[in-house]
Amino acid sequence: MTIYDISEKAGVSIATVSRVLNGSSNVSEKTKKKVLDVMNQYGYTPNAFARGLGLNTMKTIGIMCADSSDLYLAKAIYYIEQKLRSHDYDSILCCTGYELETKMASMNLLITKKVDGIILVGSNFIYEKESDNQYIADAASQVPVMLLNADLDAPNVYSIVSDDFTSIYEATLQMIQTGIKDILYFYNSSSYSGKRKLAGYRAAMEEKGLLADERLIQFYRGSHEDIPAMTKHLSDLKQRNVIFHGVIAADDTLALASVKYARETGYRIPEDFSILGYNNSMLVHCCEPELTSIDNKLETLCQHLITTLLGVLEGSEMPKKTVFSGEIVKRGTTR
Amino acid sequence: MTIYDISEKAGVSIATVSRVLNGSSNVSEKTKKKVLDVMNQYGYTPNAFARGLGLNTMKTIGIMCADSSDLYLAKAIYYIEQKLRSHDYDSILCCTGYELETKMASMNLLITKKVDGIILVGSNFIYEKESDNQYIADAASQVPVMLLNADLDAPNVYSIVSDDFTSIYEATLQMIQTGIKDILYFYNSSSYSGKRKLAGYRAAMEEKGLLADERLIQFYRGSHEDIPAMTKHLSDLKQRNVIFHGVIAADDTLALASVKYARETGYRIPEDFSILGYNNSMLVHCCEPELTSIDNKLETLCQHLITTLLGVLEGSEMPKKTVFSGEIVKRGTTR
DNA sequence: TTGAAAGCGCTAACAC
DNA sequence: GTGTTAGCGCTTTCAA
Numbered sequence: 050m051t052i053y054d055i056s057e058k059a060g061v062s063i064a065t066v067s068r069v070l071n072g073s074s075n076v077s078e079k080t081k082k083k084v085l086d087v088m089n090q091y092g093y094t095p096n097a098f099a100r101g102l103g104l105n106t107m108k109t110i111g112i113m114c115a116d117s118s119d120l121y122l123a124k125a126i127y128y129i130e131q132k133l134r135s136h137d138y139d140s141i142l143c144c145t146g147y148e149l150e151t152k153m154a155s156m157n158l159l160i161t162k163k164v165d166g167i168i169l170v171g172s173n174f175i176y177e178k179e180s181d182n183q184y185i186a187d188a189a190s191q192v193p194v195m196l197l198n199a200d201l202d203a204p205n206v207y208s209i210v211s212d213d214f215t216s217i218y219e220a221t222l223q224m225i226q227t228g229i230k231d232i233l234y235f236y237n238s239s240s241y242s243g244k245r246k247l248a249g250y251r252a253a254m255e256e257k258g259l260l261a262d263e264r265l266i267q268f269y270r271g272s273h274e275d276i277p278a279m280t281k282h283l284s285d286l287k288q289r290n291v292i293f294h295g296v297i298a299a300d301d302t303l304a305l306a307s308v309k310y311a312r313e314t315g316y317r318i319p320e321d322f323s324i325l326g327y328n329n330s331m332l333v334h335c336c337e338p339e340l341t342s343i344d345n346k347l348e349t350l351c352q353h354l355i356t357t358l359l360g361v362l363e364g365s366e367m368p369k370k371t372v373f374s375g376e377i378v379k380r381g382t383t384r
Numbered sequence: 385m386t387i388y389d390i391s392e393k394a395g396v397s398i399a400t401v402s403r404v405l406n407g408s409s410n411v412s413e414k415t416k417k418k419v420l421d422v423m424n425q426y427g428y429t430p431n432a433f434a435r436g437l438g439l440n441t442m443k444t445i446g447i448m449c450a451d452s453s454d455l456y457l458a459k460a461i462y463y464i465e466q467k468l469r470s471h472d473y474d475s476i477l478c479c480t481g482y483e484l485e486t487k488m489a490s491m492n493l494l495i496t497k498k499v500d501g502i503i504l505v506g507s508n509f510i511y512e513k514e515s516d517n518q519y520i521a522d523a524a525s526q527v528p529v530m531l532l533n534a535d536l537d538a539p540n541v542y543s544i545v546s547d548d549f550t551s552i553y554e555a556t557l558q559m560i561q562t563g564i565k566d567i568l569y570f571y572n573s574s575s576y577s578g579k580r581k582l583a584g585y586r587a588a589m590e591e592k593g594l595l596a597d598e599r600l601i602q603f604y605r606g607s608h609e610d611i612p613a614m615t616k617h618l619s620d621l622k623q624r625n626v627i628f629h630g631v632i633a634a635d636d637t638l639a640l641a642s643v644k645y646a647r648e649t650g651y652r653i654p655e656d657f658s659i660l661g662y663n664n665s666m667l668v669h670c671c672e673p674e675l676t677s678i679d680n681k682l683e684t685l686c687q688h689l690i691t692t693l694l695g696v697l698e699g700s701e702m703p704k705k706t707v708f709s710g711e712i713v714k715r716g717t718t719r
Numbered sequence: 720t721t722g723a724a725a726g727c728g729c730t731a732a733c734a735c
Numbered sequence: 736g737t738g739t740t741a742g743c744g745c746t747t748t749c750a751a
Contacts, residue, residue, distance in 0.1 A: 051743090052744060052745060063744090064721070064722060064724095064746085065721060066745095067745065067746060067747085068720095068721090068746095070746095071746080075720060075721085076720070076721085077720060077721090080721080094496055096498070096744050096745070098433050098434075098437040098440070098743080098744075099437050100745055101436070101727095101745090102431070102433040102434050102726095102728065102729090102744080102746090103726085103744085103745050103747080104745085105727075107497070116462060117452065117458055117461050117465065118458045118461070118462040120453075120455070120458075123453045123455075123458035124453040126477075127453040127479055130477060130479045134478070139478065139497070140476065140477055141444075141474055141475065141476055141477075142447075142461075142465060142475055142477040143465070143469070144465045144466055160429065161430070162432050162442070162474070163432050163433060275669075276666065276669035277669055302666075305670055309672070331609040331611065331637075332670065334611035334612055335640055335671065336671075337644070337647060386728055386729085388728080396737075397737065397739075398728090398730095398738090399730085399731085400737060400738075402729065402730060402731085403736095405729090405730095406730080410736060410737085415736080415737080430728080431728050433728075434728030434729040434743090437727090437730090437742095437743045437744065437745090438729050438730040438731080438742085439729085439730070440743075
């Protein structure tokens with residue numbers, strides 16, 4: 050079934066069929082109905098490739114994320130996909146892994162597929178070395194690139210971020226105010242957002258003159274899902290005489306591991322030991338007491354990301370960078 | 385930059401350029417190099433739409449899932465996307481929600497986009513009423529449809545399932561053998577796979593003459609992430625004098641809620657109370673003691689799904705239904 | 720309000 | 736080994 054078949058059966062030209070297809074106003078009600086009837090009768094569906102060829106767009110956005118099974122990224126993808134669909138766009142998903150090389154490959158693939166825009170979900174797409182970010186600038190020379198929770202200053206690149214620095218800064222101050230001096234910072238990513246969080250912790254600790262021991266800053270490398278391994282990481286610190294009575298964790302998984310650690314060590318939570326998580330994910334309900342965590346307003350971020358993207362695609366002037374504040378959701382693991 | 389531009393600059397015909405592009409052997413090394421050089425020099429990328437128009441395929445698979453932020457579905461999507469990409473296919477993701485209507489809409493969209501195949505992730509796409517599954521059969525008349533953890537007998541529809549019935553059946557028997565007679569079944573989905581699980585529980589309990597009280601079968605309706613609500617569901621049973629000392633849960637989230645319930649009620653785990661989860665997700669590490677759970681071999685299922693799909697696309701004869709066995713991973717919540 | 724016809728960029732059958 | 740050419744199905748001027 051092509052537009053030719055329909056035009057023939059309906060006794061009109063293909064141009065008319067095309068007009069009906071695209072809701073052009075310059076068609077008489079009568080012919081319109083006739084054409085529509087024939088279309089329904091034969092169950093006609095326009096060929097997306099042919100349309101794409103002519104219009105040079107298929108209303109598709111490329112979504113890249115390192116690992117769609119990561120709790121946080123999965124949620125972001127969910128929001129983004131929903132909101133795109135409601136605006137009649139759909140999305141090609143690429144799970145890129147964490148290597149620069151595979152990220153570049155995915156990027157090229159999306160460009161090849163002629164997506165109308167690209168969304169990078171998560172801060173791990175931005176690298177320390179500026180030249181390693183060139184692939185993003187290159188892509189942006191072809192289509193708009195949106196960054197969720199990351200920041201890069203380049204033409205046609207737009208950033209939507211949560212103010213991780215301030216969130217952690219304030220949460221750390223709060224914990225200090227409850228009387229804890231030896232607060233450990235526990236993280237597993239040195240991405241853009243990861244560095245901002247760490248800086249927030251540092252700023253608060255230094256402001257209060259508490260950052261005596263650099264060993265209070267602990268980087269966990271290992272699977273993002275392996276909670277026992279994270280717990281072990283903390284236990285191992287005991288042997289090295291690193292003592293702490295509070296943990297600021299860069300995500301809820303790490304916080305959960307900290308809860309386990311505190312339990313095993315015999316601390317009461319929150320009387321002897323405080324823990325703060327990040328993301329306010331479903332994991333906050335997975336321990337006893339429930340986890341105090343920072344809500345970084347993911348849905349709001351995604352909403353704005355899409356709004357900005359659609360604006361850019363329409364040719365409007367849009368803000369290069371949008372920053373939202375997080376919020377500390379107080380539960381049982383902090384005083 | 386089109387194939388015409390390249391052919392001109394390289395001093396060859398477009399056919400030759402096309403041959404180089406598609407790795408055809410009938411090109412001399414010399415011309416091949418010449419063409420390749422020009423391509424690189426101008427940064428040429430072939431237009432996917434034009435290619436799609438000619439070949440009538442864009443090597444794209446549609447993936448539908450109700451909610452990509454669901455822990456289990458997200459993992460499945462991850463595996464599927466990875467494996468597809470390694471075979472040079474990419475994927476359009478549709479998060480359909482749980483309504484039949486939106487599922488049908490997504491299905492149509494994918495067909496419109498001319499995907500080469502459709503994968504339905506999760507068992508909630510199959511309905512009780514046969515006529516409600518017609519949309520799948522319809523889609524299958526156009527492209528192969530793959531079901532992950534669901535089953536439908538229709539032409540061009542292929543099923544890859546885990547044997548949920550047997551897994552739960554055996555786990556229930558095991559729990560009974562540890563001396564527990566009042567085992568509650570806790571579930572939140574009446575999908576194909578949900579029903580198979582329940583049947584497994586029923587079979588085991590009836591075999592041992594233990595299914596006296598239908599109230600031991602509890603359906604939780606509510607958010608799939610709201611663990612406190614699930615816990616409350618169990619607590620409310622106490623008021624109705626439903627007593628139980630074991631829980632077979634249809635997924636790890638429900639199991640986690642059961643752990644909380646047991647804690648609150650003052651039961652010791654596993655001395656007074658046993659709990660079994662399902663999916664063997666990261667959540668198993670999120671409680672104390674860690675959760676015994678059924679591993680349904682998701683990665684294996686996904687691997688076979690892709691293999692089968694690729695086979696079908698190549699025109700090979702492929703099994704309509706493939707069944708894998710699950711495995712009980714014993715941890716601390718059962719004796 | 721409608722129709723004719725020229726692309727859009729590529730593939731593949733056919734000719735040389 | 737290489738070139739010519741006819742589609743693929745649709746959109747969009749331009750005329751009527």
